[in-house]
Amino acid sequence: MVTKRSVLKFGGTSVADFEKIKNIGNYLKDRVNNDEQLVVVVSAMGKTTDVLLENVGMLSAKPNEENLALLLTTGEQQTISYLAIVLHELGVSVKALTGFQAGIKTMGHHMKSKIQDIEAEVLNRNFESHDVLVVAGFQGINERGEITTLGRGGSDTTAVAIASALAAPCEIYTDVAGVYSTDPRLYPAAKRLDVVSFEEMMEMSALGAGVLETRSVEIAKNYNIPIYLGKTLSDEKGTWIMPKENILEKKAVTGVALDKDMNYVTLSYPMYDRNLLEELFIRLEQGEINVDMISQIVNSDGLQLSFTMKDTDVNQINEIFSGLIGRFPSLVYNVEENYVKVSVIGSGMRDMSGVASKVFMTLLNHNINFYQVTTSEISISYVVNHENGQLAVEQLCQAFEL
């Protein structure tokens, strides 16, 4: 009988207190008794990370990121220790591993690092003598031996990257049961989806559905690792995310996503200047600012450019532009906050006409102005004012019967 291996991930709210950690321990024991071997990736308990950040706030307004990453990783290290103590108490053969012990190699900025490599042989060797490997999410070690944290959605990325390295399925547990056609807090009639494709899920998370970070889905897609998104210790059915080839019935539209906290920048310059654009985007990249949607118009008035960014520090943007104006004095720019992006997503969209015009008419009929539009193979996105976000989601869900 071949032992099945799976990777499970429990987020911060799932391990928020010691009772929850014990319950997870019992659940894992049952699965081991059912002849499974498990990698269990955990986040820091509940508000641990917030408390650590609050402490740091007393020491420095702009704390050094190398040391901040070193501090934050203690949160996950504590969770793996607690869960391993519980499992050991339950008689389960368990090994707790921090990021570096699990062979998770990272690269890039200390607080936004990326997984470069996972040494699968480290995990396989530990499976020779243990049934459960509890691994600290959100962290790894870089080529200089410094402990780093992964960017947003870090623990999900840890879980999916390990699943890919082991060619095992990945189960991600949170306090929400799976993926909905839209955020139920925005539209209570939203439906849970049984299955979505990697591509749809990537659009949904990149567009702010917030269930699973794009990077995690991207890794799963590249390695063809199915992901199950479920509610922690619940019988409620969750959502499978898998290759679109495996999904029989494709809908034109599966979901509507709302991405909050978008900033909207417009700039104008009396002439088209390649150097200006080059320098702008180099500076944005150096500041690790992800530009989302870009529109550009060049005419006799010169250059008009607008772009959106998510979760950006406006001070940082202003700093970048101050530097730029030093070199290009006739540059005029404007940063606006409080925009949102509404997206309609569906793998079937490319095969069915009429989706774009239906979205357009729906917004028009409800007097919702939009500022940027982008389309991809499986999505259409509109930037609208913050106050129109919820209305747009509701009306689009109704229009597409989600």
Next chain:
Amino acid sequence: MVTKRSVLKFGGTSVADFEKIKNIGNYLKDRVNNDEQLVVVVSAMGKTTDVLLENVGMLSAKPNEENLALLLTTGEQQTISYLAIVLHELGVSVKALTGFQAGIKTMGHHMKSKIQDIEAEVLNRNFESHDVLVVAGFQGINERGEITTLGRGGSDTTAVAIASALAAPCEIYTDVAGVYSTDPRLYPAAKRLDVVSFEEMMEMSALGAGVLETRSVEIAKNYNIPIYLGKTLSDEKGTWIMPKENILEKKAVTGVALDKDMNYVTLSYPMYDRNLLEELFIRLEQGEINVDMISQIVNSDGLQLSFTMKDTDVNQINEIFSGLIGRFPSLVYNVEENYVKVSVIGSGMRDMSGVASKVFMTLLNHNINFYQVTTSEISISYVVNHENGQLAVEQLCQAFEL
């Protein structure tokens, strides 16, 4: 100008809150500005370790030690992060290093591991680009890549071992200014000593003076590393611990130490049986129980043995004896708690007569019964009832004018 390198250690009460950490940061900055390079070893903040142990108490009565060590080391990791953030904010070039990052290799039990080796080249390399290396005390990594904690007094050992590896002097800061002739809480008239020899200090700590763990002093002695024991951020003078050759005026008696929480075991067996003794001491060793004083009498009644131990779990002792009685049914034993050991210490003792008899007469004159006696080159120790401990210290201090 050659930069001076020193190792400094700040204990848990010295870094108990963020204000204290900031003050230490400012102090270190001044020293760096004075052209020094520093290794700074820190413990977990205040009650952090206690809180973690309390949490574990909710999960397991006898938590797995590998995972417990992994948990506890997060305390020191947090302190190094905070202190490094403060120093960075102050413009000091600083690198924070956990035990494994500082190249501290350990061996033995996870919760009582010993430092096997320190990679001085790791620290030297970091000194090429940083002036302060903040190192997590009390921890290291073993040959299997598991994170371990050192035994009692662990952070002191870390500091002294690093100082030895770098051949630098070591300064250990606590909330007490140096070494006293006896514990001032027991005898308020106790005097602070300017200097003590390694040998005296080893007796004092092994005998419970509690200022500095024996192991640290032993390492310092082996490498001839002077240790300064001082009060954190205070102008009060502390105590230098150094080779006895460097100490000009030797006193017959420098100190009186009181070692609390001694257990006293007596056993009898109808005949002298080598196997019984062998098995007893093997079991004690396996349980990591340090036997202190031993007396043995063999006569026509058979074997009488008594020994003392410090800080031992009586249940564990009873377990060991239960196992032993299974094999040697006529073994009779008795464990008593609440004994203390009073010791009189002084390098000059070996050259001056009359110390032993003076101690003996002092105890006799105050009706203090004793149960075990041992003497070494520079100390005499008596086990007495707990309630006589303070009286013995007071009277001995008066007798020797300490």
